Amino acid sequence: MPMEFILLPILGVLIVFMFLNTRKRQKQMKAEQEEKATKTVPGVKVLLQGGIYGTIVAYDHDDLDSPALVEIAPGTIIEVHSQAILRIVEPKDAVAETPADDVQADASPAIETAEETRARLERDADDK
Numbered sequence: 001m002p003m004e005f006i007l008l009p010i011l012g013v014l015i016v017f018m019f020l021n022t023r024k025r026q027k028q029m030k031a032e033q034e035e036k037a038t039k040t041v042p043g044v045k046v047l048l049q050g051g052i053y054g055t056i057v058a059y060d061h062d063d064l065d066s067p068a069l070v071e072i073a074p075g076t077i078i079e080v081h082s083q084a085i086l087r088i089v090e091p092k093d094a095v096a097e098t099p100a101d102d103v104q105a106d107a108s109p110a111i112e113t114a115e116e117t118r119a120r121l122e123r124d125a126d127d128k
Contacts, residue, residue, distance in 0.1 A: 036085070038061075040059045040068075045088070056071075068080050070085075075124070
């Protein structure tokens with residue numbers, strides 16, 4: 001009988017802990033989803049669920065069932081479900097350049113900025 005008095009409060013504490021932990025995790029996930037939705041704008045580089053990097057061309061914040069348009073290569077635009085966008089790719093901070101960095105920078109392909117991508121997409125739309 002004394003064992004029942006000990007187990008019942010322990011069970012109650014565990015249930016309360018699980019409830020509070022689940023609510024905290026749900027709030028955190030909702031905040032992350034809202035932040036991702038506000039940052040997902042045309043011209044932003046994203047990582048898709050399948051590991052493909054691309055640039056957002058069109059995204060509807062209100063209708064998440066409508067496909068997002070993602071440019072994966074210049075002139076190649078694919079439609080993906082809005083939830084296929086895993087995360088926004090943040091640009092890396094500029095590191096102090098050394099002569100070795102200059103040689104590597106010349107060998108690597110140029111990466112467009114978000115503004116350059118928007119301008120190119122607008123030019124392409126005007127040409128059509």
